[in-house]
Each structure stands twice: as C-alpha cells, then as structure tokens.
Amino acid sequence: MRAFRFLSLIMFHTVFAFSSSLSPLVASGDEGMYLFNDLPTQQLKADHDFEPSEDWADHLRLSSVRFNSGGSGSFISSDGLVLTNHHVASDTLHKLSTPERNLIDDGFLATSTDQELKAPDLELNQLVSIEDVTKQVNDAVDSDASAEDAAEQRRAVIARIEKASKDETGLRSDVVTLFGGGKYHLYRYKKYTDVRLVWAPETAAAFFGGDADNFEYPRYNLDATIMRVYEDGKPAKLDHFLKWSRDELTEGELVFVSGNPGRTQRIFTVAALKFLRDDRMPYVLDYLRRKEILMQQFGLEGGEQERRARDELFGIQNSRKAYTGMLAGLQNPKTIATKRGREDRLLQAISEDESMQALASAWEDIERIQAENREMLGKTVSLRSTLFEIAMQIVLLTAEDAKPDEERLKGYTDSARESLLQRLLSPAPVYADLEQVKLADELSRQIESRGAEDALIVEILRGRGPRERAAELVTGTQLADVAARQALIDGGLAAVLASDDAMIELARTVESEYRRLRKRNEEIEERERQAYAKITQATTAIEGTGGYPDATFTLRLAFGTVKGYQEGGQYVEPFTNFAGAYQHGMDHAGQKDFDLPKSWMENKAAVDLDTQLNFVCTADIIGGNSGSPVVNRDGELVGLIFDGNIQSLTSDYVYSDEQGRAVSVSGVGILEALRSIYGAGDLADSIGK
Template sequence: MKQACVFLLLAVVAGPLSAAEGMWTLDNLPRAALKERYDFTPDAQWVDHVMKASVRLASGCSGSFVSANGLVLTNAHCVLDCVQALSGPQSDYVNRGFIAHRREAERQCPSEELNQLEAISDVTERVRKATAGLSGQAFIDARNAETARIESECVGAAAATRRCDVVELYGGGLYHLYRYRRYADVRLVFAPEYRIGFFGGDPDNFNFPRYNLDMGLLRVYEDGKPATTPQFFPIRREGAAVGELVMVTGHPGNTKRQLTVAQLERLRDADLIDLLAYYSERRALLWQYGRQSAEAARQAQSDLTYTENSLKVIRGQLDALLEPALLAHKRMEEERLRQIAGALQPDPWAAIAQAQQVYRTLRRPYTLLENRRGFYSEHFRIARHLVRAAEERTKPNHERLPEYQDAALPRLQQTLLSPEPIYPAYEKTKLAWSLTKLREQLGVDDPLVKLVLGNESPEVLAAKLVDGTRLSDPAERRRLWEGGFEAISASTDPFIQLARAIDAPSRELRKRYESEVEAVENKQAATIARVRFAHDGMQVYPDATFTLRLSYGEVRGWQEDGRTIPPFTTFAGLFQRATGTDPFALPESWLKAQTRLDGQTPFNFVTTNDIIGGNSGSPIIDRAGRIVGLAFDGNIHSLGGSFWYDEARNRCVGVHSAAMIEALDKVYGAKALLRELVVQP
C-alpha cells in the first residue's frame, strides 16, 4: 500500500494525471488521455448517445436504458426499496424475487423517480454576481436565491416531466445547470431473490472474488404506456477481454478528493468516528429486532443491508485517512497550491481550518436534530417535511430552503405521499433507540433533551408517538400537504407537534452551520479552485456530485500479498462457494437450474474504472457503446477512493453481461425480456 501511495503522490505532484483516474463530466472528457492510451476519441454524437442512454435513480443509484421501450438496467440493491415497498407478509418479493413476464404484471414503485440528463450549461457568472462581496448567511441566502431562480426558469411549466439542478463543482469554483427528463412512473420488471442478488452478504461485500447477480430491471412509463427511449445501450454478450478499454457512465455520489487537510482531519477525528459508533449500534439494533420473528426480519431486512454496507464504507474511509501516506500526499498537494497562490488574503486554507473548529462545537446537536440522527423514524421524517414545507411554501420561491423550492417539490411530494407501509412495532424500536442516543449525547439536563422527552422515557415517548399518529395513512399525509400551513397549525398529531416543537432550535443550528461553516468552505474553496484552474486548467476533474460522469479503465486483476487476483469468476465457482447456509445459501431456483447452466460462463469481474457510491447500477460499456457489464461494488481498496485513486489496486466490481443473459434465460425463463433486450454477439 505505501509503495503504491508514494507512486501516486509523485505522479500528482509531477503534473497531469497519467493513470486511469477520474470521474469526468461529459462536457470535459479527458480526450487526450483516451487517445494516447487507448487510441479512442469520443465524438459529439458518441457523447450525446451516452448521455441520453444513461439514467439516474433519484433514490441514489445509476442505471441505463437497454431497450427502445423504456427498459432500465440497474442493480438489485438499487431496486431493493421498491421491492420492499411492494412486499408484505404474503408476498415477500425481496426473498422470493420478482419477474413480470408480461407488461401488465409490471408494478409501480411507490416512490422512485428516474432522471435522464438532457443538457448542461454554465451558470457560474450568474451565481458569482449574485454573491459578490457577501459572506456568512448573506452569502448562503444570495446563493440559494439565485440557484432557485435559475432552476425555476429551467423547469418552467414542465415540472411533471422536467427536473433542473444547479450543481456546485470544485467546491463552488463552477456552477453548472443540469436539465433532466423526469420519469415519475417507474415500474418493477425484475429483481432476483435476495440470496443471489446479495450472495455472500456482508463477508463478501467490498471483496473479490464475488458471485452476485446484482441486477434489476425497471421500466419507465409515460401516460400509462412504456416510454419511447431511442437512445439505449445494447448488450454485448461475450463481454470485454482482459486489457480492453471499458468505460463506466454513472452518477457517483460524493468524493472528497479536493478537500483541504483541515477538512480531512475533521472527517478522520470527528465525523467518521461518530458514524462508526452510530452505525455499529444501529446494526445491532436491527439485527436484534429481526430475531423476534420472520416478519420482523423481513421488515428490517433492507435497512440492515444498507446499514452493514454503510458501516463497511465508513471503516474503509477511516482506514484510508489513518494511512500516513494519504495525508502526506494531501499536505504536499496543498503546499503546491499555496506556492502557486502566493500571499492570498485572507488565507483560504486558514479560513477553512477555522471553520472546522466551529463545526466541532456544533456537530452533535446539529447531526442529532437537523440531520435527524436523534429521530430514527419514518413518521418523524414525514412530519419534519410536512411542517417545514407548510411554512416554506408561504414564502417566495427564492427565499425558501433549497429542498422546498418549486423545482424540488414534485420529488418531495412523491416520496411523502408514497403508499409504502410503515410498521408500528419497528418504528417504536428505532425511535426509542435514537431518542436514547439523543439523551446520551446531549445530556439529561440539556434544554433540547428536556423539550423532546419532558418527563418521559424514550421507550414510553416512542410508544405514545407511534400509537397516537395518523401519518401512516397516505390520505392523512395528503390532507396535511394540501392543507398547507393552516392544516399543520391545527394538527394535533403527536409527530407533527414534535416536529413543530423542535423546528426553531433545529433551524437555528442549521443557520449557524451554513453561515459559519458552509459559507466559509464554499467561498474559500472557490478561491482555491481559481488557483488550480489558473495553473492546471481543466486537467483536474471535480469531486463527485451525484451527476453524470464517465470513468475509463480496463478489465484487469491485481496483486495482493504476492498473489495474482484473476479478473473473472464463473458460475462453477458460485456453486463451489455455496455452503447451503446464509449468507452463502442459494435460492431454490438456482439449485434447480444448476445442470442447465454453463459453469464456464463469466459471473463477476473487475476493472480499473474509478468509481464510488452512487455508481451502483452504472453500465460498463465498450468503445462502441455496448454493455459488457454492470457495476455494483468496488473491492476493499476502493473504499479509500473517496480521497484518492490507486490504479494498482482500486477495482470496480461488476456483473458480467454473459451472466445476466444466462441467468435470465436458464434460471428465470424470461423469454420476453430476452427478446426485448438487444443482445449482440
């Protein structure tokens, strides 16, 4: 690890990137590097096709169109929330799987939305002009107001089918407007059984060899009919050869490669430590709840899966920040920029460092209240949004909090009014635990704790809140949403009353964070970005922002402790790995199909593509724009990818195209889907 890290450090300090590093925006692709390394030059038509064929799941994943009739390929774990919402005690699609052999059997996901990028435009000067000379809360208010105006102008009267987001790049160095085609009618077509979609469970997560059919199929509809989607990726059954150029087009969520050393130290010493403790306890809570009964285990299954995944990510990020070579590299890069910048006043790095000290005094009450970590409850999430939306919607659009501006309301309304079931016993368990954490971390005598708990114990209060609420009923939520401020003010629902009671102190914490931390970081990061642009031009890609990016690489294994890790696994290896007990138990459908399956079919594989969370469900394509695989994970070394990239060992893990076709054919008998998928030899 140290040898690889030192090599990366020298490469970065020496000049332009030479490795297959980067999550590049489509309007600034590394054409020179692609030409030099792979003799590939993507033209405007190729880029437009990739942009229109790639999609984003608003819930946090990526995907792609794979037919002209709105069929979307993504991961099984990306459709898990939809599958869970459609399931019940008598229809456990999570564990039994789901397949629609006819269009009429496709079922609408209660709260999913898909976004197809249509255009990118630069709005930096508008935002910069609106915020010129401002700081603190005035800067935040002016920035939010101008982005609200830009997004509102972009959406216009097309809110039902258009989404527009102003995106900060380079920490505020640039602002780009992303205009999307919005698909709100998203239906489930296929999801495999949990045992094969998540085969290996937490022990195999972020590891390789892997044996997962982590694929799912959705379809977007318009006016009750499958949408027409002429831009799509055909599937290349045989996949890509070792060493062949492959690209990932997806929506990486968040990276921190351009943070200052002070910000990384805060992450290491404060945020990640807190999160590690939080998710460790949450995992134990959910695991214990699931032991009560099969139904309790079903209710907690998806939350436990996500919690275990988050916990592993946090551990990997913390391990990366504890590696001395990483911060040594960051300090050297920072010093390089300081020398280029000269005697800037105020010193942007010093200002950001001071803001981190302010954050440390705010972080516990801020995360517990404003980030709702002290209120782990679906009822409270709904109540918070209803209360805030009612107040914010009385204001002019440009004066609202960003999440309640007009451009964001269609998605918010969709999630709030979703008919997804809420389970009272599960809610009581989660809320009681999180209220205990609130009291534990702030102290019994803290005014906020007294305001929330009064004289009640967390367990008693949680029971009273859940037993007394009507927010489980979508009709009641719609009544409150449509009734606005008057309906919320008159509501006696205990969760609405709780959300109203803590709204003022929570808003005040948010205001302090935005004015004393976020505003400082944003303004000073923009200054640092201008220094970088002046010296390096656009040779540096921006940190990930859950917007469409392209990364390039090749199919390749790696060296681990003197061993060569081959880039492919096979179906035969899956059955050899299966033990019959979870998490290495196979579903009955696969056991029955074993003799029909070709054991030499490639199953999972690895590439050098630079990916991060949010890339789940991204297509892995060749230079002709054909799908050769489906990204679903990274190896354990990729967890440090939030902060830097190491081509020697960072790997993207994907489902091979041949595995998807073989499984749909010989395990699931999905003849109609296979006819619809354009499969190329």
Template sequence: MTKKFFSLLLVAALGLTNLAKADEGMWLPLLVKRLNHVDMQKQGLQLTAEEIYDINNASLKDAIVQFGGFCTAEFISKEGLLLTNHHCGYDAIAARSTPQADYLTNGFWAASRDKELANPGLFVDILVRMEDVTPKVLEGITAQTSEADRAKMVSERMKALATEAKGSENYVTYVRDFFAGNEFYLFVYERYSDVRLVGTPPSAIGKFGGDTDNWMWPRQTGDFSMFRVYADANNKPAAYAATNKPYQPKKHLPVNIGGVEKNDFSMVFGFPGRTQRFMTSEGLKIAVETSNPARIKLRGKRLEILKADMDKSDAVRLKYASEYASISNYWKYFQGQNAGVKRMKTVEGKVENEAKYNTWASADANRKASYGNVLADINKAYGEQKEYTLSQVYLSEAALAPAAAKFALNLVPLQKALKEGKAEDIKKTADAIKAASKEYFEGFNVPTDEKLFAAMYQMYYNDVPKNQHPDIFKTVESKYKGNWNKFAAEAYKKTFLTSEAKLNAFLAKPTLKALENDLIFKTASSVYTNYTTNIAPKLMASKASMDKATRLYVAGLREMQADKVFYPDANSTLRLSYGTVKDYEPRDGVHYAHYTTAQGILEKEDPKDEEFIVPQKLIDLIKAKDFGRYADKNGELPVNFITDNDITGGNSGSPVINGRGELIGLAFDGNWEAMSGDLVYDKDYKRCINVDARYVLFVIDKFAGAGHLVNEMTLVTTPSPSGDQTVKPVEAITADKMEVKVKEGKVKTKTKKEKKKKK
C-alpha cells in the same frame, strides 16, 4: 524569464506537476471531446466524441438515466427495458412484496407486459442537454464583491437560468456549481414517472454474499434488476395509465456476450453521488476521528435492533429490508474509509501538499493577496465546526432514526398554523399530513420503532456535549430519572403517531394542546428547535467563511498546476469514467484475478447461512455446466469482473461499456481496499466491481426462463476491443443465432471456509 515560466518552474520544484491519471476522474460528457477523447482512444475507445455526447443526434447519453434520483440505469432495448442493480430496485421490490408474494426472496419475472408492476413514486430522469453557464452566473462579480452579495447574485441567477430552461412541465432543470463554486453548469432532464418492475432474481442471487461480501472482492453476486419505462402515445412523460406504451428511447445499448479480457477498455457512464477530493487535512481529521466513528457506532446499534426483530417475522423483515440494507452498506463503508485513509496516509499527504501550496502562494505578491490566507481560514472554520460535529451526526443518525420521530417533524407546520389560528391553513396542513401518513404507516413496526427510539436517544444523551442538548432531555432527567426505556414506553403508549386511526382522529379536530402534549412530537420538536436555534446558526456562520476560502483554495490549486487536467467533484450529475479491466494485489502474497466464475458460488454456498444460500436450480445448472451460450471458451460461466474505473455512490447500476459502446457489465460496488475513494483516488487499489452481462443474461434466460426479455435485446458476440486492437465492425445478431467467442483464464478465489479459517 516570464512570471508564468517562473511559476511553472516553482511548481515543478514542489513536485506538483503530475497530470491526472487517465483512469482517475469522473468527467462531464460535454467536455470529453476537448479533455479526454485522445486518451480514451489510446486505451481502446472506438467511438467518436459525438457518439458519446450529442444534443442533436442520438448518443450514449440518451441510453443512460438517473434512476429514482439515487442510482443509475440504462436502456437495453428499443422497448424501454431498463437494467439497474438489484440493490437499486430493492425498495421497489420490497414494497411490492408480501409474505404471500415475497418477490425479495423468490424473485419476480413478468411473463408479459400486462404483468409488469407499477411503482408509485419511482421515476427516471433522461438528460436532454447540459450547458456551461459560468459566464452568465458570474457576470459582474469581482473579487471586490462582498460574499453576501455574491451568494445572493449567484443563487438568483442559478434559479433564473433553471426556470428559463424548463420550458416544458415535463422538464426538470437545475444549475449546479463545480470546483467549489468556480464554475456552473445547467442540466435539463425529461422525467418519466411510469416505471414498472419487469424482473428481479431472488435475493439469494441479487444479494448473494450479503454483508459479509459487501465491498469485497472476489464476488459472485448477480446484482441486477429490470424495469420498463412507459410513456403516452406521443412517447412523452405521463402518469401511470393502462393505456401507456413502452417508451422508445433515442438510444439503447447493445449487450455484448463475447466477453472481456484483462486490459480491455472500460467506460462507466452514470450519476456518481458525492466526492470531496478537495477536502483539506483538517476536514479529513474530523471525518476520520469524530464523525465516522460516531456513524459506525450508531448504525451498528440500529442494525442490531432491526436484525433481532426482522428474524422473528417475515412481515417485519419486508418492512425493514431496504432500510437495513442501506444502513448496513454505509456502516461498513465508513469503517473501510477510515482504514483506507490510514493506509494511504491521506491526512499526512494533504498536510504536505498544503505546505507546498502555501509556499507557492507566498512566492508572489498577487498570489499571496489572493490565496495566502485561504488554508488558515479553512482550518479556522473546521475548528469552529468540529465542536458541533457530534450534534450534526446524532441529529440524522440517532434523533431521526426512529420513524415516528422523523414523521413527527411533518407536524411542525401544523403547530405553527394552530398558534396562528387560521382555519384554512390548519385544514390544508392537516390534509397534507394525512396524505403523507399512508406510506409512513406501511413502512415501520411499532415495537421495533420504540426500541430504536429508546436506544438512539440514550446514545444521543450520553455522547453529545451536554451544553448542546435539547430541552426535552431535562424532562427525561427529572421526571424519568434519565431512563429512556421508560420514557419511550410511555411515549409510544400515549402517542397518536403509531396508529393511523388515532392520527386521523387528531387531524380531524387538531388542537395545540394535544399536539404539544404528545411525547414523540415533543421530543422531535425539541430536537428540531434546539438544532435550528442553537447549532445551525453557528455552523452556517463558519460555512460562509469556509465556502469562500474553499473556492479560492481550489482556484489557486488550478492556477498553481496549470498543466494538470482537473475534474470536478461528483455531485449527482451525469459523468463518465474510463479505464481498463484489471486485476490487483491487495497485500503481500495475494493476487486477485480480474474475474470470477460460477464455481465460486458453489465454493461459498452454505445452506445454514442466509447470506450464502444458493437456490437449488442454480446449483443444478452450475454442477451440470448448463450455461448455454453464456459460457466462456473453457465452458465456465463468468459472474463478476473488476475494472479500475473511478466510481462512487450513485454509480450503482451504471453500465460498463466497451470501446464500441456495448454493455459488458453492470457496476454495483467498490472494493474494500479503496473505500477512501470519496476523499482520494487510490491509483493502486481502486477497483469497480461489476456483474458480467453474460451472468445477467444466464440468470434471466436459463435460471428464470424469461428468454422473451433476452429476445428484446440487441446481442453482440464479437469480443470487446482492447487498447491495441484495430477497429472492428459491430456484429449485432438476433438472440437465436449466437456464437460464443469469449475470454480465457482461470479465477483465483478463496472459499468461504478458507476465509473463516484465516480469520
């Protein structure tokens, strides 16, 4: 019996031979041909692997962009028209809104190209190519290479490879590590920075359901917005200019309004943010028991303060709308994640699998030498990190929550320059601060920020271990008797950080004394110094040993389960996931259909609740069933549908694509029952919530009267293919020649009143 055969028998005995479930995983498109294509074909894919990813010819990858570095968007016309989520465009929409022209509340639709709105700072990245550079990064590195030398060599090589690949100033290049540093891939993007707002529905459609429905199913949310990418005369990236032309993408997605059925193939193509599915049980315990509860507590208080002031003023509401939505989103997410980990007994499952891992590692002398101690090393590192977990969380969630405190850190380099007394450096630093201050002063309200400052630092003071407090806390204790409201009032009264005129006056003639006497700067600087001097070094020391142990642990897992197809954790690089349109049963006696209709909008409508207000025109259209060509076979208007695609943050705005490569919807959310998805995939409950392409086009065409945008698109009426269908030719027709061939079935929903009654 060979050692390899014995190893496989041992793995089988340990119950670790399950192959990756087809619906699980966020896969690199570069590797689809080798790893996934056969499985995808079985489920209904009718495209070749090259039609998905090809660097020499147009492929699906050319239609997908990273939007602003935090979301996904896709081209849906040959004129550079982009579709993404309403919540992805939220910040840009809010920035262009005023109380007099409130695009968040009322929506916006450019009647012509010259009416489309520029968005300084917004960009999209289009993938040119990706490449496995693992051999180049790890050349000559062995098990005998010290960890310090390894880290230095890897870092230098990653930087050199990215620099070499850049070639053009328009390219954005980087190398990312995968499987905890066991593999490395190079990514080359072309960045376009002239991205203009084309259209957005009112928040009553784009954010329908608000925080109540966030992460929940059933949904009836029209979560979409539209932008357009512009380029120079040669179709290359260029700064905003009136002479720029709409970008001509190599590929755009046809939009299918033929509808989807249960069990139809679905592919989500986008830029998922971060997952941590190789995290061990000790890491999960810290997240569930310490960091998540702290984040929930702090974000809850921030939401309470912001909401009170936003309700009093439209101007304040618009300033904080995007920030409030972001805070709220993950405030609820962390609650759901904890609930999901508990329900799935994820920690217990990890403990059991780690015991099996140790048994496997100990069964062979060579394996024991390589992997025998890695879990013990990981647990030791987590133990060291746990002591400082609250300091980590409270730094980002509390200390830097007030805008003034966060901006004050921009002045730390000025403090250094003033101490060194170099006039040239002082002026250069002051000029940079002045340039950055414009956006800062536009984005916050001083009275609100003062309330946040007092509340956040009070919680920091109360909750973080005293031996980890910054020195400024001693001043508040002695001079202000620990009264953070009193301290905040004086700080905001005397600071130059709440007035553009005062800041500019200071920057014109900066002095070290004036800077260090500013209480807001003094507070932020004290927190920053304390963290970088007393806390970060301890965390970095444990991180170094954690990184090595985790790399070996993941390598061991892949060696132990040699018959399993592994996928890497998400890291904001282009991925695809594939699955099917699917309903689910979240608990005993409850069945959720795979789609919802406009009838659910009327069932939830409540003019007294801002989350469930419905525009009168939409009410009239729904009641009259005036859905035009976007209605289904039964005359109903589909709104949202669900699939079992594996997604996470960053996938927002990703296209949901059928087996022929056509857009059938837009991913915008996950479901409450599977909020543990960043840590573990839930094969029973994981669902991706999507807005149906038919509802998107209905809102654009029938509600907004912007049919000229629909006319730009390539529309398809042939229903999406299912896994058991034979290949059918794509029928692409013009917008004025439509036939409706769509799905059947009824939706089971609960009205808002029924939900409240149950609660």
C-alpha cells in the same frame, strides 16, 4: 458502493455535509469522474487511441438514469426497460413485499406487462441538458457580503434560475455547484415517476457471499434487477437505450462507466482529512454499530420483524463495512503524507508568486473551520423515523410555501416540489412497531447528546421516558395514512398549526432548532465554499485548467481497462464465472450466506458454467455509481457496476489503480442467468432492442 443509499441518509441527518464542490482535480492514469460537457478527449486519444464523438457521448448520457433512492441505471430497450443493481432496487423490493410475498427472499419475474409491479415512490432522472450559469450566480452575490448574506443571496439566485428553467421547459432543473464555486451548471432532467418492477433475482444470488464477501474479490454476484418506465400508463417509447454486447470481455479491454458518483473529498486539505480521520468517521462508525445492534435485536422478535428490518439492516451493515475500510485508509500514514506533499508544493509555489500570496490564507481558513465542524458534529434534531421525517417535511413545506420561492429552503422550492410530494405521499407501508423502536432509540441519543435537562429535551419528552414517549408519538399520529398527509398539505400552514397529531406537534416543537442548526451549517458551508474557491484559483494557476470536479451525485463518465491485480503475492484474475460460483458455494458449505438459491441448484445442468459472471476494471467509481452501465468502445453494454473491492474504499479522497478495482456483473452473465436459471428467455431476447 452498496452502502450509498443509507450513507447519504445518515450524512444528512447526523453529520452535516461538507461542501461537495471543490477544486479541479488533475487526473493520472485512469483516474477521473468527468463531466459529460467536458470529457477528456485528448487523454483518451493519447492513452487508449479512442476519441469519443459528440453523438457517442450524447447517446450514452441519454441512455443513463439516476435513481432518487441513491444509485444509477440505464435504459436497455426501446420499450422502457431499465437495468440497475438489486441493492439499488432493494428499497422498492422491500416496499412491495408483504408477509405473503417476500420479494427480497424469493425474487420476482413478470411474464407480461400487466404483471409488472408499480414502485410506490421511485423517481428516475434522465439528464437532458447542461447549461453553464456561473455568471448569473456570481453576479447575484455581493463581493463584500458576509457568509450569512452570501449564502442567502446564492440560495435566492439559484432558486430563481431553477424556477425559470422549470417553468420554461417543464423539466426538473437543478443548479449544481462545481469546482469550489468556480462553476455552476444548470442540469435539466426528464423525470420518470411511473416505474415498475420486471425481474429481480433472490437476494441469495444478488448478495451471494454476504457480508464476508462484501467489498472483496473474487465475487460471484448476480446483483442486477430490471424495471420498466411508463408514460401515460404505457411502456415508454425510447429513442436512446443501450445495445447489449453478446461477446465476453477480454483482459486489457477499454471500458466506460456512466453513472452518478455520490460525494468525494479528494481536494480536501490535510486539516479537513484529519477531521474526517479523527472525528467524523469514528463518530459515524459508532452510530452505525449502534443502529446495527438495534435492527438485529428487533429482527430477533420474529420472522415478520426480521423481514421488516432486513432492508435497513442490510444498508447499515454495508455502510459500517465501507466506513471501516475508508477509515483504515485515512489511518494509513501514507495517505496523509501524500496529501501533505501536494499541499506543500502548492503552498511553496504560491509563496513564490506575489500575485497569489493572498490565496494562501484559504488553507488556514479551512483549518479554522474544522473546529466548527467538530463542534457541530452530531448536532441535529432529525430523528431517524419515517413518520417523524414525514411530519418534519410537512411542517417545513407548509411554512416555506408562505414565502417567496427564492427565500425558501433548498428542497422546498417550486422546482423541487413535485419530487418532494412524490416522497411525502408514497403509499409504501410504514410499520408502527419498527417506527417505535427507531424513535425510542433516537430520543435516547438526543438525551445522551444534549443532556436530560436540556430545555428542548424536556419539552420533547413531556415527562416520559424514551420508550414510553415513542409509543405515545407513534400511536398518536395519523401520518401512516397517505390521505392524512394530503389533507395537511392541502390545508397549508393553518392546518399544520391547528393539528393535534402527535408527530406534527413534535415537528413543530423542534422546528426552530432545526432551522437554527441548518442555517448555521449553511454559513459554515459558505465559508468553506469561499475558501475552496481560492484554492481552486491557486490550483488552476499552478497546475492548469484540466481535470474534473469532486463528485456531486450527478452524471459523470469514468473509464478504465479490464485488469487483474496482485494481492498477498497472488495474481487475482479479472474474471469469475458460473462454475466458480457453484464451487464457492461448495467450499463454504454450511454457511448460510453461501447457499445458492433453489433456482440455481435446480437449473445447474442448463447453465453454461464457463460464462463470465463478474469482472473488475480500473474505472474510477464510488458510492452512487451502483447500477451504472459499463460500455465498450461501441457504446454497447458489457457490464453493471455493483461494488468496489476493499482496496478501492479510499477512493472518496484518493484514487489508486494499483489494487483498487470497480466490480461489475458481466452483461453476458446476466443474459445467461435470465435464460438458463430464471426461464426469462423472452425478457433476455427483448434487451437491447
């Protein structure tokens, strides 16, 4: 779960994303990431004797937030406090840190609102409403349109819907594709862009056990951070926030998770899963290993270099471990066999129903598309550098601004403009030495991928080697200065075309190839969407209309029970406590990642060692759920999702509650740490009020 922010970045820039909108998934047991406007009320009543009311669901939805950096959170007080994971907040902690103030290592506590630190570019989204716009979208796409034309028509109508909603309501408006294009929902969000840091523990406490313990259990992590949202320069006044349970959980207790799972591929065909197993995931793992070594080597140059690279290295290492686990799951023959069994049953049922036989071709279409996905794998001109990404987005923004809104690229429409500008004009520091190292490596990768004599490579390098060219680009750009970015945006396309900024020139050089690859990807995605829409139709006819769509980094409700599991012939208890954390550190004495911070050691005598610290449950989560609140039947916060165990890493494509578990920080554990370790009793007292 920790890996989501980095994973989402590399998936967009190095591996073109699959369609995230697939067929209905029929749930069993505690499986399911349910839409808030289609909750499994009958299943909850039958299995758990609980029936959520409309008020219960609305309150939980409005108390939940999405982080634009990748992750989830929740409102926990009437005056704007927000709870999320330390690792979700780490991007902000990194940007707020300096050589003199290392928030990653030392943590932070504001004892008054005037001490709270403003995040440079963080946006939180509160889901206000959901509207079904399926008919509007489908009516705008010609039934006989080519994949290219259909993609353009669909993009245009979605842009019109989003713009009309934004103009009417003032809310961020996103059309979300669900069920393979079977449904399109308009999600309206209230945005909070003034977000300030209130409290964060040391990384030694938040990521206690380091890489060795990551995705494992038992765990002893305080992976939590508290922020606050402001409006008009004052702490926001909220009607919806979560009360905080002061009671410890019991085994077997029913709990709910409200968060934003990133992407799942559970309805992928066997052919699509084989592509993941044999091509995409090995490619990504190679990429991650390369970047891990690069960041490690940069960090060895000195203490300040280590600090600058730390957040990115952390994300890379977590992504590498997550992908290793996911690939291992796909390489287990049982996974493909299970998927093939369901696929064979569906195809058999289709063959016996003359009215559906034409739908069988969808599986063949998906198989053919995998060859094209394989061909496109790794083809990109996006260079993983902050300065280059800023340049590329400015070049695209000014060009798209010259077009009618409905013809613009996704992400550059009027409805998306505010969020885009907040990112582009972020005052977060950009480190030239780190940028140069990353850019040089990306230029080397481009040479390896396209060939040294490729015409575009020759034009990019201008007769220089990757290191020399990277140095020239970084020293020749002014884009580290926010004012320079603003001037280009204000000047529009004319200013961009006239600019001699080295990074802008590079972005202009690759723009046409970027657009070509993006258009090609959209065509493939459209054909996948159409094929999966047929699979949706067949699956719904055979298995019914119940279930849930694949995850889309939008708000979902999952549920499960607090429950241990068997591993290696041993029963793994569902709970850990503070005593276990101190013992765990002693058991690994001499290993740096198991050194509890000074604050924990100095205040050990004050801590109630029996207090629950972490727990596991069977709720269905994936990356993006990091920071999700865990609530009880009364809607009170009892925990904070921060990870899954190693057995849960196959959840992207198959759910199992035999051993797979979601891992949370206990709500009572957070309160105990605030009071007994961090001297933040006033903050603890204000939570839930």
